[in-house]
Amino acid sequence: MALALNGESISTLPQYELECGITLHSVNIAYKTWGTLNTERNNVMVICHPFTGSADVEKWWSKLMGCRQAFDSNRFFIFCANVLGSPFGTTSPLSENPSTGKLYGPDFPPTTIRDDVRLHKLILDQLRIVSIAVAIGGSMGGMAVLEWQLCFPGFVRRAIPMVTCAKQSGWCIAWGEVMRQIICSDAAFNNGYYPPDRPPTQGLSAARMAGLLTYRSSASYEERFGRKARSGMTCGETAEEAGHPLYLAQSYLRYKGALFSSNFDANCYLHIIRKMDTHDITRGRVIGGLDEDAALTAVLSTVTTRPLIISIDSDILCPPKEQRQLAEGIPDAKLDIISSVAGHDGFLVENERINAAVLKYLQRELSEFY
Amino acid sequence: MALALNGESISTLPQYELECGITLHSVNIAYKTWGTLNTERNNVMVICHPFTGSADVEKWWSKLMGCRQAFDSNRFFIFCANVLGSPFGTTSPLSENPSTGKLYGPDFPPTTIRDDVRLHKLILDQLRIVSIAVAIGGSMGGMAVLEWQLCFPGFVRRAIPMVTCAKQSGWCIAWGEVMRQIICSDAAFNNGYYPPDRPPTQGLSAARMAGLLTYRSSASYEERFGRKARSGMTCGETAEEAGHPLYLAQSYLRYKGALFSSNFDANCYLHIIRKMDTHDITRGRVIGGLDEDAALTAVLSTVTTRPLIISIDSDILCPPKEQRQLAEGIPDAKLDIISSVAGHDGFLVENERINAAVLKYLQRELSEFY
Incomplete structure (x- = not known):
């Protein structure tokens, strides 16, 4: 069922402990890179894919890739890894369970956005990357962008979460x-x-x-x-x-x-x-009896990436209200609400405007690469 | 499968020709009335039910019924009939096909909103009703309200279509x-x-x-x-x-x-x-080569009921834009956009505000009944 991996790499870890406490063995991680790591090993652009995406950014966000575009492999070492449970190369229900010799199927253990981010960090460690210049993603990819900042404080310099939320809503x-x-x-x-x-x-x-x-x-x-x-x-x-x-x-x-x-x-x-249902950046991060709102405020206040947060005004799934909540809680965040009929998918459709907004932010915040 | 009909009437017609050209035989029409017909036989309030509703308005819009409420059976003779194809008493896929002795099932012929309105008009004719004082309905019921005005020009004095549209949209x-x-x-x-x-x-x-x-x-x-x-x-x-x-x-x-x-x-x-998919008030009503917009303008301009059109601002199914189109095309129409998080169902949820808006319109436009 997994698609052919066009030049993607697969790394295999002997084991990986999930947030649920279960340890996966022989874990594959499919990832793809573009461009060259600089000598400081810090020109890294991490792209996080949405629900049905893969590590091959060129297949689903190609309009933003290229020379002088937002995703420019002449300036950045671009990295994208497939999430756990996705059918596109990383270990999933379609993989063989080494302890039974059969496919996991519905018995594949539950994973979280944090499991993905921490797993992908191990690949960056193998590549001896010292920091992420910018993490970018929309929808579920935006959840991962938020978790990158919170799981590895100080490791991520700048961030662009799009059409996403602090917690998966009851509506979603x-x-x-x-x-x-x-x-x-x-x-x-x-x-x-x-x-x-x-x-x-x-x-x-x-x-x-x-x-x-x-x-x-x-x-x-x-x-x-x-x-x-x-x-x-x-x-x-x-x-x-x-x-x-x-x-x-x-x-x-x-x-x-x-x-x-x-x-x-x-x-x-x-x-x-199910993975998206678990998304809640406050889970396990707040000590004491804070109520939900106070807990969220406390967690958001620790984010230091001065992110550009992008909304689409016609998004009925993760409406701008949810991104406004992020922007109001994160110090020095900037909210850009794009007017478009494209809805939630606007982050993959409004290429010109998304490209321009991302590029402007990168040129200002990461001027050393321009 | 049909629910018990609490005091509802069932009328049976020997035959009824549908818009598709097929003639149904032994057609049942389930309907329910409240209040008393006045001597002029013109104090009639027709309520048109939405998709999953029935003729029993008290089951799904009870909060608007009662003394001094919008649906006041002391002032109006209230009439609601079940649509063709619904499981609540009118002939449907659950009825026996007299020509085969078996249930229609999926072979029940296609019906339209116009088929319903014209069928229900036959019941009003049996009751020797001379005009409808006001027709009221939301969602699919609002489609029927529009068709009542257009199928029987001059027969309907006032109208209140809610969260509805001139044509079923591509989105719906x-x-x-x-x-x-x-x-x-x-x-x-x-x-x-x-x-x-x-x-x-x-x-x-x-x-x-x-x-x-x-x-x-x-x-x-x-x-x-x-x-x-x-x-x-x-x-x-x-x-x-x-x-x-x-x-x-x-x-x-x-x-x-x-x-x-x-x-x-x-x-x-x-x-x-499928019935709702066919909804298009311009179908067959415009002669000559008018484009879609001009045809709609031409049809809307013939409506003489000075309707109150109600929108809910959070409606993602039939957004206010569609009711604005009605209000802009119908002479002397009034558009009331209710601010509520309730979405499309707001017409069944925001009882106080809907009741107040309807009552105010009725008292102004049908003052002889107050």
Whole structure:
């Protein structure tokens, strides 16, 4: 199920203890780098991928990469590593459990954003990197950016978290639950114990379709699809559908769902939803009886990266309110709210504006590399 | 599957020709009335129910009913009829097809909002009603309010469409497609040919959960659930879930999904989604080669009900932009945008404010009844 790794590296650790207390053995970490480490070993740009991304940034954020772009490998040593539980090379439900000789499947132990960051730090240690110049990521990648700063105080100089939050919200937990229930209602899922050649394709596809909509907005669908039908096409998969027009918005979602379910794995999908549910930067970091708000204020006040925090105003999943909370709590943070109909996915869609905002911040805050 | 009809009436028509050209035979129409028809037979308040509602307004909009409330049966003869394809009494996929002696199931022919309105008009004709004083409804009910005005020009004096649109948007068509795919991915669905005692409960439940979230907002879930877990409760339905906390937002959705799927039918659900997909007040009403915008302007300009149009500012499903379009096109329309975190469901949640807005409009526009 793992995609071919185009020039990516795989590092294997003999063991790694997870936050839940379970120790994984023979842990693979897939990562990819671009550019050259300088002699000070500090020109490092860490990019953290979102939910369904991989270490290969060129596959999902290519418009920002290149000479004189935000992700410029002539200036930075760019590093991106795949998270635990993702199907793209790092150890996941698709890996063999060395203690049983079988695939982990649904028995893969739960992992957290912190587990990913600490694991990826071990690779940076192997590369003898002394500090991260900047950590950048959106959505789940933004959660990781926040954790990089908090897990390794002083190690990360600057940071750009986008469309993310201090804690996974009840709203996002609820959407995760919807996607979980969709996958579970596909009989092929069989509680996660499906054979590799008979995965719950329909359920995974439908779950992805729900996810895709939460990443967009009403206005973006009106602009792109409206009520347009595929000319001459009618639905016909079931009796209920026969003879109805096939709207473009429908056929687009069906195409995207099917494409996704042929490249991703349902147990991996559920694993990463659960990982995001655990995201809470205050967990275990506050001593004493502070209430939730005070605990968050205390933790945010320790961040020293003067981050650029990016919002998309039409984001219905992680609305600007959540990034405003970060910006108000982190000393010297700057909040940039981009006006766009693109919704949550705006960080991957509004390339020109994101590129310009990131570049401006880097040139000001890391002028020694320009 | 149909719920008990508490004092509702059922009228049966020998036949009814649908917009699609198919004629239904022995058509039941479930409806309920409150109050007394005046001697002029014109004190009629028609309430149009939303997607999963029924003719029994007291079950889903009770807070607005009562003496000196917006829906006051001392002043108005209140009428609400169940739509075609709904499981609550009117002919639907759960009805017997007289030509086969079997349930219609997925072979129930497609119906439109206009089919409902014209069918319900026949009941008003039986009651010798000469005009509707006011038609009121939200969401799909608001679509029907718009169609009442356009199907029977001059018959409807005043109107209050809420959180609705001139045409079902591509965004809503896309959400409908997600729910359709969720239901189809439940193996028990079997293209709609499931036995009554083995319905696709899991798929219908998951589809409802997705629907419920689109009716709310991020802020409403934060206010109500946040990251709270059910104390001491852990998920345990599958290996992947074992040991994880059960968040309140999750357990709430599971409860709501299960409750719904025990009271609704999957073929009815799919039928009504398809009905809403057809909603377009310009369909067949504009002669000549007008573009979409000009056609809409032309149709809206014929509405003479001086409607009160109600929006909820946090509605992510039918955002205020769609009601603004109605208000800008209909002569002497008034737009009331209610500020609330409740989302699309705000019309059923913000009872005090909705009641006050409706009452104020009725007292001004229909002063003879006050």
